[in-house]
Amino acid sequence: MDCARSQTAHPPMKKPKGAAVPATEAFEAAGVRLGFARNLMTLSRNMDAQPRFYDARLDTVILRVRLTPNAARMGIGGVFTDADGRAWLRASVTVVPEKGRANAALIEMLAKKLKIRKSAFTILSGETDRHKTLRIEGIDPDSCAALI
Secondary structure (H helix, E strand, C coil): CCCCCCCCCCCCCCCCCCCCCCHHHHHHHCCCCHHHHHHHHHHHHHCCCCCCCEEEECCEEEEEEEEECCCCCCEEEEEEECCCCCEEEEEECCCCCCCCHHHHHHHHHHHHHHCCCHHHEEEEECCCCCEEEEEEECCCHHHHHCCC
């Protein structure tokens, strides 16, 4: 005996004209799973709450960078958040980390992107670590936000 289930489509509920449709119902009507829709809405709400990778102090900016030396290509690739919740700017350079060459390449790359002189940069911590804290003098904090 064939035990095939009958799949009947339920007619959609009719809303009065001009009635507002909650976001979850709109997602369900579009065929999106409700759990995914809730995660998407939560993610969009939390996008503004993302921690910044820099701190502004008068005309000085403290920049946190996670550097990947000996990479395939040079560039800045977004924001990395560590387990403590601190945000770090991701950067990669093609130079080998020997005798400060990777640090120099990072400063040169950031100076070109921000269009400021290399002497404005000072490495506060992380000279031999991939997590670096840089101080940039004489810069507008809004230009750091444009790095990503």
